[in-house]
Amino acid sequence: MADRWYRQAVIYCLDVQTFQDSDGDGVGDLRGLISRLDYLARLGVTCLWLNPVHPSPQRDGGYDVADFYGIDPRIGTLGDFADLVHQAANRGLRVMIDLVVNHTSDEHPWFRSARSSRESPYRDWYVWSDTEPSDRRQGIVFPGEQKETWTWDDVAGAWYYHRFYDFQPDLNAANPAVEAEIERIMDFWLGMGVAGFRMDAAPFVIEQTRADDPDSPKNFDQLTRYRERISWRRGDAVVLAEANVPDDELPKYFGDGGGSNNRLHMLFDFVLSVNCLLALARSEAAPILRALASQPAIPNHAQWATFLRNHDEVDLSRLSKEEMTECFEAFGPEPEMQLYGRGIRRRLAPMLQGDQGRLRLAYSLQFTLPGAPVLRYGEELGMGDDLSLPDRDSLRTPMQWSDTRHAGFSTAGGELVRPVIADGPFGYPRVNVSAQQRDPDSLLRWFEHMVHTLRECPEVGSGTCTPVPVEHPAVLVHRMDAAEGTLLFLHNLGAESLRVDVGEQPGRPGTPVEVLADRGYEPPRDDLTGIEVAGCGYRWLRLRRTL
Numbered sequence: 001m002a003d004r005w006y007r008q009a010v011i012y013c014l015d016v017q018t019f020q021d022s023d024g025d026g027v028g029d030l031r032g033l034i035s036r037l038d039y040l041a042r043l044g045v046t047c048l049w050l051n052p053v054h055p056s057p058q059r060d061g062g063y064d065v066a067d068f069y070g071i072d073p074r075i076g077t078l079g080d081f082a083d084l085v086h087q088a089a090n091r092g093l094r095v096m097i098d099l100v101v102n103h104t105s106d107e108h109p110w111f112r113s114a115r116s117s118r119e120s121p122y123r124d125w126y127v128w129s130d131t132e133p134s135d136r137r138q139g140i141v142f143p144g145e146q147k148e149t150w151t152w153d154d155v156a157g158a159w160y161y162h163r164f165y166d167f168q169p170d171l172n173a174a175n176p177a178v179e180a181e182i183e184r185i186m187d188f189w190l191g192m193g194v195a196g197f198r199m200d201a202a203p204f205v206i207e208q209t210r211a212d213d214p215d216s217p218k219n220f221d222q223l224t225r226y227r228e229r230i231s232w233r234r235g236d237a238v239v240l241a242e243a244n245v246p247d248d249e250l251p252k253y254f255g256d257g258g259g260s261n262n263r264l265h266m267l268f269d270f271v272l273s274v275n276c277l278l279a280l281a282r283s284e285a286a287p288i289l290r291a292l293a294s295q296p297a298i299p300n301h302a303q304w305a306t307f308l309r310n311h312d313e314v315d316l317s318r319l320s321k322e323e324m325t326e327c328f329e330a331f332g333p334e335p336e337m338q339l340y341g342r343g344i345r346r347r348l349a350p351m352l353q354g355d356q357g358r359l360r361l362a363y364s365l366q367f368t369l370p371g372a373p374v375l376r377y378g379e380e381l382g383m384g385d386d387l388s389l390p391d392r393d394s395l396r397t398p399m400q401w402s403d404t405r406h407a408g409f410s411t412a413g414g415e416l417v418r419p420v421i422a423d424g425p426f427g428y429p430r431v432n433v434s435a436q437q438r439d440p441d442s443l444l445r446w447f448e449h450m451v452h453t454l455r456e457c458p459e460v461g462s463g464t465c466t467p468v469p470v471e472h473p474a475v476l477v478h479r480m481d482a483a484e485g486t487l488l489f490l491h492n493l494g495a496e497s498l499r500v501d502v503g504e505q506p507g508r509p510g511t512p513v514e515v516l517a518d519r520g521y522e523p524p525r526d527d528l529t530g531i532e533v534a535g536c537g538y539r540w541l542r543l544r545r546t547l
């Protein structure tokens with residue numbers, strides 16, 4: 001169904017300014033992205049998620065927006081954006097953009113007006129307090145980088161609230177005029193042809209912030225109204241929300257599925273993501289089984305978005321202290337690899353020490369778990385990180401296209417928006433698109449095959465996941481059942497080859513068929529006993545197909 005395309009989507013996340021520079025100024029741009037659409041179509045992804053494209057002082061990677069209706073002139077024009085959407089559609093690709101409406105830049109005209117006078121029409125678009133709030137230092141999102149959530153402004157003569165950095169004042173979600181403006185912003189970009197939005201910091205978008213109240217309420221009805229507005233404007237548009245909240249709160253973001261109370265279409269599955277990493281650290285399936293068991297039921301319109309790495313640090317805060325320590329020791333043992341006391345600021349390839357077998361296992365696992373997979377640019381190559389760069393910039397380096405100067409990202413004679421990774425095992429002379437396209441055994445070629453195979457397996461996006469008990473703690477076996485058929489997946493997180501007895505599976509009429517595997521295996525037996533899975537191996541078996 002056209003209005004449920006997102007249930008079987010493969011989403012590719014990229015930052016325009018670090019993807020491809022077309023004019024040699026050292027900054028990636030929309031024309032450069034357009035020139036690489038054929039690469040993305042060949043990879044097999046179906047939707048592009050663009051990190052912020054708006055004018056911005058760039059103090060927080062573009063998330064400090066100064067104009068919600070414009071395109072950052074460094075990356076192009078509105079005309080370029082319209083051409084991107086058109087050219088992407090010609091290749092079967094949808095385009096989704098970041099919706100960053102919890103806050104603005106302090107250079108936004110709204111805030112400049114708001115702080116200039118208490119009589120400003122924009123004064124109540126932000127959150128103010130005449131007295132020092134008692135919760136001034138509570139609710140901090142970036143420990144070590146951020147000291148407070150309320151800051152005194154001499155010009156305004158008042159304290160203003162900022163959930164994030166002090167140069168990102170929060171919009172007042174309780175003001176109907178702000179809500180109406182957010183709807184106009186969505187209308188504008190839907191009119192430009194976007195297929196939806198990734199809503200940044202969704203819990204804070206609907207937070208009714210009040211001074212001296214660190215537990216300010218959330219107005220979930222706003223999400224209902226945003227959903228209705230989006231569906232009215234474009235019936236198949238979606239919202240993919242970032243909401244790293246307790247499990248019992250997640251259903252409130254999806255709504256109850258009752259039509260008038262449908263809310264967001266998609267949520268990132270933070271719990272499953274971090275438990276996948278814990279499972280990789282332990283070489284045991286138990287953390288994934290735990291995450292699947294704790295997943296709240298979601299309505300038919302909804303879908304999870306799975307990921308292993310995104311544009312931020314790995315957030316380990318959903319794990320216990322002991323489990324966090326395990327992940328730090330396995331994937332980020334050095335202080336410079338860690339961030340905010342809770343995260344790892346590395347890409348997956350260096351976290352797994354470049355081990356191709358473990359990388360393929362990890363992504364096979366992600367792409368077969370319930371939800372629509374999200375892939376960060378460069379992960380399909382096994383790109384690395386640059387820990388000499390500050391904070392999250394370490395994993396936001398330019399795309400590595402070739403072994404030529406600047407990795408083929410730019411022809412600039414001077415500095416780039418960020419330096420390319422040049423040295424070591426993840427430097428562009430070794431890790432680049434051009435070389436991997438010529439190598440049939442490369443990670444990129446594997447990704448192309450895996451993604452296209454996934455698109456022939458609609459059960460993963462639309463089916464019901466059922467873990468299958470097996471005797472080996474290192475092996476995860478799960479099945480996906482849907483109207484289209486049934487698939488069985490086996491993943492061995494350990495280093496030793498094992499034989500697994502799956503047992504009789506309901507609804508299986510004939511001989512199982514191998515769909516994808518890490519190597520050539522003997523055909524699986526009809527009784528699904530003694531199925532071999534190599535160390536760090538995986539097998540996708542089709543048990544049933546409804547034609």
